[in-house]
Amino acid sequence: MKIWKKYSRYLMSGEWHIHTNYTDGTSLVSDYCKRAEELGIPLIAFTEHVRKDLQYDFNAFIEDIEIARELHDLIILSGCEAKVLPDGTLDVDDSIIRKVDYPIFAFHSFPEEVDTYLHVLYTVLKNPILNTWAHPGIFLKKSGLNISEEELSRIFTMIKDNEILIEVNRKYNAPPDEWINLAKKIHLNFVRGSDCHHIEDMR
Ligand SMILES: [Zn+2]
Ligand SMILES: [Zn+2]
Structure with missing residues (x-):
């Protein structure tokens, strides 16, 4: 079962898209947890950037999350934001995507076709492990590409069938x-993902 279904009542009150100092964020796991408690945010998901050849210690990241769970009265999910590659695979090692609670996918650099x-x-979208499409539509917009409404309906039907969330970013x-x-x-189901890179991005 996809983890979001367990916490579906928090889809819009939780913060489901956070980066830390392990990649391009500037706040620590513990900083976000303190801030979420102050703000009364019930659930936070750390969706760290990943690559097949990781440049940081993913186990240390997971350990930080485990420690935070002991210290805070919050639902804290581990996650990753996996980049889609032109061959249809994701830029993440299998062992990592299977380890986290909340794997999401995104288009970043990609051929403009x-x-x-x-x-x-x-x-x-057929990958059963994925929970959410992060910042959907942004790649098309940035690349100046368009798809027809008919195509979009087809995409959304597939999203519905595979129980993927649409991120509101x-x-x-x-x-x-x-x-x-x-x-x-x-x-379709929406989820709040503010793409936090600093605790000030969490509101
Ligand atoms: Zn992204
Ligand atoms: Zn992100």
Whole structure:
């Protein structure tokens, strides 16, 4: 079962997208936990960037989370934000994506071709381990690419079938309004992910 289903009542009151000093964030796991408690945020998910060849100690990151769970009255999830690769795989080692509670996926650097994008997206959406599409639609917007409404409906149907969440990402103002409207129409589930890189990003 995908972990979000267990905590579905916190999808919009939790903070489900956080980076720490292990990658490009500037706050510690413990800083975020203190801040979440102060703000009364019931659940936080650490969705650290990963790569197949990791440049930091992932076990130490997991240990920090385990320690924080002992100290704070919060639901604290481990997670990772895996980058989609042009061959339809994810830039993360299998042992890591299987270890975390809340794996999510995102398009970052990627070939600016609609056909490749769609092909890869359909492959990724079939991956049963993934919980959430992070900052959806942003890659298309940045690349100036468009997809038809019919194509978007097809994508969203697949998202519904595979119980993937649509992230509402304030940092990138994603997804676009048309996407939100269509997603609401077919009753997709949304999740708050602010892409926090510092405790001040958590509100
Ligand atoms: Zn991202
Ligand atoms: Zn992120």
